[in-house]
Amino acid sequence: MLFQSLNHSIPSMSFIELKHLYKSFGPLKVLRDLSLSIEKGSSLVVIGASGSGKSVLLKHIVGLLRPDKGEVWFDGARIDQLPERQLMPTRQRFGFLFQMGALFDSLTVDENVAFPLVEHTKKPPEEIARIVAEKLKMVGLPEVGKTMPAELSGGQRKRVALARAIALEPQVIMYDEPTTGLDPVRADVINELIIKLKHELNVTSFVVTHDMQSAFKIADRIVMIHEGRIRADGTPDEIRNSKDEIVRKFVLGEADEEELRALNA
């Protein structure tokens, strides 16, 4: 189903639905009539050039940004108009991996992973410690609990952030450029981890990336955003074999002729 019409009808039972989103920052129009639906348990990867609005889209789903126009629905309820406090229970159903991890500098790794459990559950400290150890083991870092985030490498920080994101056993995990800034081996560890978590926790994954190797490995479905709109929507194979020039160039990592001309001028 490549090159869907922007106004295509969205299945009414989708887990996450974005309807005709518009978002601008000053004169910069980032999202322009963008509609998208995500099924429960699927892995959707959103690709697109830097600055195309991928992260902005991601932040709309968890209410970190509000659309200028359009609607955001999660599990049958509209959430884009909810005030911050009413949004909190919904947000607890999401895990979010930020681009740089966003670990709290002043807390140890253990305290970071325990944070959502301390905030939202009444579990005793021993139970919380057990869950923290289990989640750190799940991301392959059982030994780092007592260290501070500043002492970890980039890849380790992302894995700890992932352990924190899954601490409350969310239904959806959002990944904002999970492999950016990592070497290919570390990036592959993160890819494998995303696949493993999907199978073990049966979560819906929403990944934003421009790493095509990662996208093809993780995705059930890939959506490409270009100039604030959906340019392509299909399975990894459909995207790989796309005849659309913009999609093809992005997938192959080829620079635009116009940009090359500007470089040589």
Place this chain on the structure above:
Amino acid sequence: MPVRTIERIGSWTIQGLASFGEFCTFAGRTFLWLTVGIFQWKNLRLLLPQMYEVGVRSVPVVAVTGAFIGMVLAVETHTQFKTLGQEFRLGSIINLSVVKQIGPVLAGVMLAGRIGGALTAELGTMNVTEQIDALRVMGADPIRYLVVPRFLACVLLLPILTIYSDLLGVLGGWFVAVKTLGVPSEPYWQYSAQGVDTWQVMEGIIKAVFFGGAIGLIGCYKGFTCGAGASGVGRACTESFVTSFIAIIVLNFFFAHLAQEWYTGLYGIRGIF
């Protein structure tokens, strides 16, 4: 040309009002959280480290500045009072200045410099590294988690720091006036008691509560709204100190005016001579 100037003034006015509106919303949300579970352990455990940072660690700097200001006041006023043959009345003017104005204002300014900028830098860095967004995504309101404890620490501890500042100012003034400039000790304290009453000491302490609130709110707000990158955080820190300083001076003026009205209404004019 005049049209452009008017446009620019209009744009600045709108921008200024919008920022002020945002700040009021921010303050409103902070006050709202103050009413919810303030005595719960999970909130208190956030407050104690902030109280240590704001209060305990500010004591030396506030004490030293307070003492030296008292000493300077004694040196500066002694010559003038001696010319009039009234140096034994020095205590009233030095101590009144210290407890009513210099103690609270100086403690406020020192806190704005030491803590206001640090709050902005800390929260600004958390903002640009998406840690504040991470809090929101995890269903924890950053206002409750970050702003309320810092605001409360400033509100609760600036009055106590002011008492320290007052005390050291009074002792510093006494030391220079009595011990080095030879003013007799007994009339010094007698005239101090005549010139300064409990209400005037309280006036300084009460306004310190508001100075503390202004420093806490401005410091946190500037951190939450800082621009991207290191330069954004740096600029926000400078703005935080300057705005806090101006807020202290302006609030002090209104307090002085209000207190004067109340005081003269209740007790009439109390002369220091």
